[in-house]
Amino acid sequence: MKFLFSILFALSTAAAFAAEKPNIIFIMADDLGYGDPGCYGQEHFKTPQIDRLAGEGLRFTQAYANGAVCTPSRSSLMTGMHNGHSIARDNVPHYPTYLKDGDITVAEILKEAGYRTGGIGKWSLGDAHTEGSALNQGFDSWFGYLNQDHAHYYYPEYLDDNEGRLQLTGNSLSREHYSHDLLTERALKFIRESKDEPFFFYAAFALPHFSSKEEDEDGLTVPTTDPYSGKDWDMKSKKYASMVHMLDRDVGRIVDLVDSLGLAENTLIIFTSDNGGHSTVHPRFNTSGPLRGFKRSLTEGGIRVPFIARWPGKIPAGQVSDQVIAFQDMMPTFAELTGATAPAGIDGDSKVSVLKGAQEPHKPLYWDYGHTRGKAYTQAARIGDWKGIRPSNTGVMELYDLSNDIGETRDLAGAHRGVVKEIEAFMAGAVTPNPRYEVGTVYKGGAVWKRLPPPPERVAAAGDPGVLSAELIFSLENAPTPQVHAPTIVETPTGLVAAWFAGTKERNDDVGIHVSRFVDGAWSRPLEVADGSEDEDRDYPCWNPVLFQAKDGSLLLFYKVGPRAAEWWGAMMSSLDGGGTWVDRHKLGMGPLGPIAGPIKNKPIPLDDGSILCPSSSEFNNWRVHFEVTRDLGKTWETIGPIHDGKRLNAIQPSILTHQDGRMQILCRTMEGVVAQSWSSDGGKSWSEVTATTLPNPNSGTDAVTLADGRHLLVYNHTVKRGPFPANRNMLNVAISPDGENWQPVLTLDREEKSEFSYPAVIQASDGKIHIAYTWKRKSIKHVVLDPGKI
Numbered sequence: 001m002k003f004l005f006s007i008l009f010a011l012s013t014a015a016a017f018a019a020e021k022p023n024i025i026f027i028m029a030d031d032l033g034y035g036d037p038g039c040y041g042q043e044h045f046k047t048p049q050i051d052r053l054a055g056e057g058l059r060f061t062q063a064y065a066n067g068a069v070c071t072p073s074r075s076s077l078m079t080g081m082h083n084g085h086s087i088a089r090d091n092v093p094h095y096p097t098y099l100k101d102g103d104i105t106v107a108e109i110l111k112e113a114g115y116r117t118g119g120i121g122k123w124s125l126g127d128a129h130t131e132g133s134a135l136n137q138g139f140d141s142w143f144g145y146l147n148q149d150h151a152h153y154y155y156p157e158y159l160d161d162n163e164g165r166l167q168l169t170g171n172s173l174s175r176e177h178y179s180h181d182l183l184t185e186r187a188l189k190f191i192r193e194s195k196d197e198p199f200f201f202y203a204a205f206a207l208p209h210f211s212s213k214e215e216d217e218d219g220l221t222v223p224t225t226d227p228y229s230g231k232d233w234d235m236k237s238k239k240y241a242s243m244v245h246m247l248d249r250d251v252g253r254i255v256d257l258v259d260s261l262g263l264a265e266n267t268l269i270i271f272t273s274d275n276g277g278h279s280t281v282h283p284r285f286n287t288s289g290p291l292r293g294f295k296r297s298l299t300e301g302g303i304r305v306p307f308i309a310r311w312p313g314k315i316p317a318g319q320v321s322d323q324v325i326a327f328q329d330m331m332p333t334f335a336e337l338t339g340a341t342a343p344a345g346i347d348g349d350s351k352v353s354v355l356k357g358a359q360e361p362h363k364p365l366y367w368d369y370g371h372t373r374g375k376a377y378t379q380a381a382r383i384g385d386w387k388g389i390r391p392s393n394t395g396v397m398e399l400y401d402l403s404n405d406i407g408e409t410r411d412l413a414g415a416h417r418g419v420v421k422e423i424e425a426f427m428a429g430a431v432t433p434n435p436r437y438e439v440g441t442v443y444k445g446g447a448v449w450k451r452l453p454p455p456p457e458r459v460a461a462a463g464d465p466g467v468l469s470a471e472l473i474f475s476l477e478n479a480p481t482p483q484v485h486a487p488t489i490v491e492t493p494t495g496l497v498a499a500w501f502a503g504t505k506e507r508n509d510d511v512g513i514h515v516s517r518f519v520d521g522a523w524s525r526p527l528e529v530a531d532g533s534e535d536e537d538r539d540y541p542c543w544n545p546v547l548f549q550a551k552d553g554s555l556l557l558f559y560k561v562g563p564r565a566a567e568w569w570g571a572m573m574s575s576l577d578g579g580g581t582w583v584d585r586h587k588l589g590m591g592p593l594g595p596i597a598g599p600i601k602n603k604p605i606p607l608d609d610g611s612i613l614c615p616s617s618s619e620f621n622n623w624r625v626h627f628e629v630t631r632d633l634g635k636t637w638e639t640i641g642p643i644h645d646g647k648r649l650n651a652i653q654p655s656i657l658t659h660q661d662g663r664m665q666i667l668c669r670t671m672e673g674v675v676a677q678s679w680s681s682d683g684g685k686s687w688s689e690v691t692a693t694t695l696p697n698p699n700s701g702t703d704a705v706t707l708a709d710g711r712h713l714l715v716y717n718h719t720v721k722r723g724p725f726p727a728n729r730n731m732l733n734v735a736i737s738p739d740g741e742n743w744q745p746v747l748t749l750d751r752e753e754k755s756e757f758s759y760p761a762v763i764q765a766s767d768g769k770i771h772i773a774y775t776w777k778r779k780s781i782k783h784v785v786l787d788p789g790k791i
Contacts (some may be wrong), residue, residue, distance in 0.1 A: 021114070021338050022311065023267040024329070025191070025254065028077075028202070029247055030070060030122060030209035032152075033277020035289025036244055037306050044285055045228065045241040049252030050308065057310030058319050058355065062402075064326040064382075065275045068295060068302040068369045071098065071148060073125045073274040073327060078105040078125065078137070082366045090371050091148060092443040093436070098125045104343045106331045107138030110200045113340035116140055118190040121204035124148040126658070135162055136750045143186045145206065150456035152212040153219040155180050172215070173479030173674050173694045178223045180207055182249040188257055195261045203254065208243035208255035210278060214720035214727075215673055217699055219280070222246075224647045229622070235650075235671075237282040255310075261384040268311040268337065268355075276302040288335040292408045296734060298367050298389055298407055300381035309355055315728050316357045323354045323380070324362040332351040345524060358359075366430040371437035371740070381423050381430065383463045386416075388423035392439070451673070453746035455718045465788035466747070468769065473498060473516055473523045473781040480514065480526050486601065486701070486759045487773040487781045490547035492555055492767060494578035495519060498773050499545040499557060500781055502526070511541040513559050516781075517579050523783070529582050530573065532561045543568060546599040547579075550633055551606065555579055558588075558598035558614075558634075566620040569595035572634050593618055596628055600652045602655040602703050603763070613684050615654040615666060622646025625654050625668055627684060645676060651676040651690050655704040657712050657740055665712075665740045667704045669697055672722060677740070695735060695743050696720055698728045701759040707762060707788050708786055712737045715760035715772055720744050725753045732757035732774060736791065746791050749784060750776070757782075764788070 034040055037047045038135035039054040049658045066083055066092075075081070075088035083089055088098035088638030099105070099295040107117045119134055126132020134142035146160045155175045158165040159182060171177050187203050211221035214572070220239035228241045235487030239633040251271060258267050264630035277287030279294040307325065309315055328348030335342035336350040338727035349363060349638045370376030370392070377392040385403035390396070397420050399413035413420050432505040436490070447622060460467045474480065481502040503511030516523045532540040544562040550556055553574040562568030570588035575581060588596035599614040607613055611631040618624050626641030644651070654666035664680040666687070674692040693717065702716040717727050718733040750757040770786040 011066075020266075022314075023194075023198055023258075023263060023490075024110070024115075024200045024334055024337070025258070025267060025269045026200075026202050027079075027251060027254065027269065027271045028119050028121075028204050028272075029273040030204070030206050030294055031172075031278050031286030032208060032244070032273035032306065032602075033281065033285075033289070033294070034273075034291055034301065034304050034306055035286050036208075036277060039246075039308075040306050041289050042285070047244060047248040049248045049255065050271060050306075053251065053255060053269065053310050054308045054318075056312065056317050057269075057308055058311070058321055058357065060307040060316050060325055061320060061322050063272065063307030063326045064303050064365060065305045065326070066275065066327045068275055068298055068367070070122065070209075070274045072369075074122075074124050075099070076327040078107070079103060080106070080328045080342065080348040082326075082328050082347040082430070083368050084366050085347060086103055086403055087434075089434065089437045090369065090373070091124075092372055094149065094443075094635050095436070096127045097130035099137055099372060101136070102130045103132075105137045106334055107134075107200065107202070109138075109331070109335055109340040109342060110338060111138045113135070113335075113338050115199060115338065116194050116197055116199040117201075118142070118194070118199065119202035119204060120144045120187050121188075121202075122148065122151040122154065122206050122209075123160075123204065124151075128160055128165075133163065134241065139202075141190065144183050144204070151206050151209070153215055154206070155212050155215060159183075170694050173692055173696060175223070175672070175674065175692045180205065180246060180250070184253060187250075187254060190537055192255055192256070192261070195263060196549050200334070204274075205247060205250075207247040208240060209239050210280070213722040214670050217671060217673070217721050221672075222630065226647060229645070229647050233284075235622075236280075237284065240281055240285070252471050265311075268309065268314075270307070270309050272307045273305040275305065276300075278680075290407055293375060296369065298369055298378050300387075300402070300406060302369075303380075304366055311355070319357060321354070321357070321359075321570070323351075323359055323367070325351055325354060326362075326365055329373045348448060359724060364426050364430075366427065368431065371439050372443040373442045374440065374442045377425050377439045379431075381427050383419075383423060383426060386419050386423065386543035387412075388420065388427070390424075390427070399423070404561075422587040429464060433682050449473070455731070455735075456748045457751070458748065459751050460747045460784075468785040468786050468787055470749075470782065470784045472776060473773070473783055474526060476779055479779060482538045484514070484781055485778060486544050487775065488547045488603070489763055490549050490555070490603070490782075491771075492549050492578040493553070493564075495557065496765075496771065497547055497560075497579040498523070498781060498783070499529075499547055500773075500775075501559070502528070505539070507564065509539040509541055509543050511543075513542050513545045513557070515557070515579050515582075530559060530571070530585065545602060546601065548599070548604050548612065550612075551610075552633070554633065556634060557582065560597060560600075561587075566618075568597070570598040572598060574633070576608065588634065588637065591628065591637055593626060593639060593642070596637045596639075598628060601653040601701055601759070602761070605656050605658065607683060613656070615656050616655065617652035618642070619652060623650035623652045623671060625651050625666065625678070625690065629684075641687070644690040649675070649676050649690050651694065654678075655702065655714075656684075657704055657706045659740065660710055663741070667693070667702060667714060669699060669701055671699055673697060673699070675716060677715070680754070693743065703760045703762045705762045705764055705770070707770070708768060709788065710738075711788075712740050713762065713770065713788075714743065715749070715762050715774070717758060718748075722776045726751055729756040729758040730754065732760065734786075734791070747786075749774070750782070 065073040067073035210219040225238035281287040288301035291301035293301035332350040445634040487500040514526040545559040560568040604614040624642035650671035651668035675695040776782040
């Protein structure tokens with residue numbers, strides 16, 4: 001009977017405690033620096049929701065991640081182990097799984113304590129269907145990125161959804177789904193569905209971590225630079241500030257939902273970052289605040305992080321704590337709060353009393369970094385206010401007194417040899433060797449997530465189906481200039497004419513416009529017809545010629561002059577003998593957007609009223625597309641647009657397609673790594689939103705033409721900006737579409753490592769043949785002729 005009474009008493013006590021079990025929401029940013037939130041000193045962009053959380057809770061000034069990069073920090077958070085004992089000690093080598101079945105995570109102990117457990121975002125500790133996947137480590141659900149490399153893409157082709165996938169086919173090109181938005185919606189859904197039971201939710205957001213440069217050339221993929229688009233900053237700064245803005249906004253959405261559900265007084269919310277800020281963040285933002293160093297460093301800037309805890313009625317509001325606290329403390333802290341049992345032998349301590357405002361000593365802290373990065377291995381430890389750092393390249397301990405020098409500016413090792421010896425002794429016993437992380441080795445692996453629709457690998461050659469000829473307009477032995485670029489081609493009554501800009505090097509003042517004519521079955525020796533010195537006190541480089549055969553018989557040559565694209569102006573000349581001689585050189589004048597540029601790279605089209613619609617663009621105040629219309633062969637001009645603001649897609653250099661239903665379509669080059677499009681139903685007077693197509697583009701020129709059979713043909717680089725070969729401009733391709741929306745790569749025109757094939761121009765001649773001219777290794781212009789009936 002006594003035994004039965006003891007059991008009943010224990011059950012009743014546990015039931016009473018369970019009724020008071022707090023929900024726990026742990027929000028972790030990725031690469032958010034100590035100085036990025038406003039409440040930690042940021043002055044250039046705002047974080048009102050994070051600041052509000054600090055105002056309603058406790059803001060820590062001495063909180064530490066347990067790694068200088070993401071994976072060891074996440075491992076420490078989950079297991080309660082510091083980096084000398086953790087199973088995951090670096091981001092590299094890249095393993096399919098880090099955690100094993102025998103490892104115990106905070107999610108597992110909370111699940112055993114009756115909690116519903118969920119997570120979103122970047123897991124990093126085990127791929128799907130491995131021992132270390134989130135669902136095998138205590139989570140009831142996980143949505144986002146199980147693999148850390150996958151998390152480098154904000155427009156992924158899929159997101160991990162438990163052990164399956166939410167397929168987002170084509171998203172890397174269409175950019176319809178920004179992953180952070182999907183993660184946030186799933187987080188809110190989990191909280192709503194869990195409101196009637198105790199829950200633990202881990203929101204491991206990817207923002208503001210850099211993205212793959214295949215996806216964004218600045219490595220900062222954003223759907224918009226708002227609310228900082230109008231700032232007088234470089235584009236990279238706008239993108240980073242926008243990333244932090246989106247993160248802050250959605251921290252607020254989570255807090256607002258908790259409050260609206262009446263859960264605030266029973267929910268502990270923690271906000272932090274997985275390591276220090278990145279060194280590539282613009283210095284104006286001072287991402288590390290008063291700290292030295294960045295991510296990948298064991299100085300304070302690499303490991304000290306913002307850390308805010310809110311729990312109304314339990315945690316003092318609006319207070320600041322200088323208590324030392326670290327990620328390995330989370331497991332024992334959450335265990336004490338929830339009645340769970342933390343495993344023995346972990347490195348962390350419960351900080352429940354600290355959350356309530358108390359101060360207490362912290363056991364020594366240990367970090368290391370760079371095991372498989374050659375000579376980069378570094379160790380660090382903190383005992384009290386003393387911080388020791390020992391880089392492997394010198395082996396010499398540095399010592400800093402953090403109570404007086406959080407910027408680690410004064411090395412005191414020489415004056416405090418006893419403290420140095422104490423830290424060295426602690427370091428020696430703080431590491432359990434792990435054969436997975438052999439110090440001094442070099443890991444050379446890379447990202448493992450990549451998906452693009454493939455073009456043909458074989459380079460098309462004369463005699464292949466559809467390829468009638470392929471030749472250089474001039475041989476390399478007979479090259480008139482060291483470099484050439486950006487050809488244009490047109491059919492005149494007397495034959496084909498091509499032009500390009502040429503000189504010693506792009507941007508040099510000797511770069512002019514050269515013209516060649518196809519006469520008696522061969523291309524003529526190129527002649528310079530414009531040198532950028534018209535009516536100027538000095539010579540300027542010339543750029544992007546565009547040829548247009550007018551109905552009155554005159555051949556027009558448009559080109560640009562100026563030191564760079566943001567400052568150039570349009571010029572033109574004309575020929576009455578098919579490009580043999582040229583007259584009437586003049587500037588195009590001024591328009592509402594500045595100097596009239598004329599067709600910026602690709603050919604104009606004649607309209608039914610006799611006017612010429614020129615596809616144009618500008619490269620200042622974001623990249624934007626507009627059109628310039630002339631009714632008198634270039635004497636006067638009207639401007640349409642810009643048709644977009646350049647915030648979502650920075651697009652330039654449009655080419656115009658015409659559809660059988662009367663609509664027009666443009667295809668454009670973009671900064672964002674895709675071919676973009678827009679549509680007009682009123683003859684080019686107004687245009688739809690600029691959106692992404694399904695085709696990649698490495699920020700390189702394209703050209704397109706509507707064929708006589710109604711199909712549409714695009715010449716472009718079917719590559720990403722950076723990545724394994726083929727990438728950037730070392731492959732040039734042809735794609736065909738029946739409707740301008742569904743594209744199929746059909747030909748590879750050229751493909752060679754460390755070479756450039758770019759800036760195509762394409763026309764269909766009166767005999768039906770397709771003519772393509774493009775830059776060939778910057779050394780010559782290649783001319784390819786296709787039979788449209790065979791492609």
